[in-house]
Amino acid sequence: MGSDPGTLKLANDSAEAESEFAARRAAPARVPISSLRPADSPRLTGENPEHVELLAMARDLPPILVQRSTMRVIDGMHRVRAARCRGEESIAVTFFEGDDSEAFLRAVDANLRHGLPLSLADREAAARRILAAYPRWSDRTVAVRAGLSHTTVGAIRRRFGVPAAAEGGRVGRDGRVRPVDGTSGRVRASEVIARNPDAPLRAIAREAGVSTGTARDVRERLRAGRDPVPGARRAAAREPAPPSGGPATSPRRAADNAPGADWRSVLSSLSRDPAVRYAENGRAFVRWVDGHAIEPVEWCELIDAVPPHWRDSVAELARSCAGAWLEFARELEQRATAKSGHGVA
Known part of the structure; x- marks a missing residue:
């Protein structure tokens, strides 16, 4: 049966109207600088005067990002200061519709992607706030959002007593819930492979409750005659973590716990x-x-x-x-x- 042309036209018109409405909401608008609230910035020391001077000499800077519900600056306080230095009373703004936690995530993301870099202290403080707001997120997910290594995020989680989910799982970057300790998953994957060595990776991952990448790594380790659980991870499962600043037991353990820059x-x-x-x-x-x-x-x-x-x-x-x-x-x-x-x- 063919579709009613009139119905298709109404549907297309509706989709176009929604797209146009969304574009208008996302389009920059000029607002008075006096109407803006200071940023909930991940920068612990605030704005850098030298960076403000540099931006004050530039033209055609991108719009700042502002949370519509609060008029708080999410990204662009240096540009606001620069505009004031040039004697301007308004500035181009793109509005954000999310809540405070989402706004802070956007602020961290924006500051990681452009402009003046965030210091290590800034990024670690941001990770603490993200962990407090999203305790079920995995260390790797928080690490990506805060610009840190996942081992550093794990150390922050332990240091400040931020628990994982009650059932022992964390939400990864793909939205899937995974167990905190991956050792058991690797053991299960090795058992699945032992029963059916030629099983597809997706089938192994699904039955063992692990990612396809983990299933692949386990199979490659077994084919090479190695333990399915990496040595450092098996040692970590057996032994309590050394105190902060304590000596590592191996070069690999030292690298895993190094808090260095991303x-x-x-x-x-x-x-x-x-x-x-x-x-x-x-x-x-x-x-x-x-x-x-x-x-x-x-x-x-x-x-x-x-x-x-x-x-x-x-x-x-x-x-x-x-x-x-x-x-x-x-x-x-x-x-x-x-x-x-x-x-x-």
């Missing part, structure tokens, strides 16, 4: 900062860092690829590279300390 987040924000993006040496620096940075989880996965007869040479090379990075870090810290000593209050 390079992908840092580089993404760095490349969007106007002070870097519009400077030739800034763009060159971003490219250089992208080729020289390595995260702990990366070397944990690659270290087994080094043949035994090359280990001493590669270790010496790693120490040399680490020494160069340490000198680089010391020089940056010295310049930051010298600058803060002459900064504007």
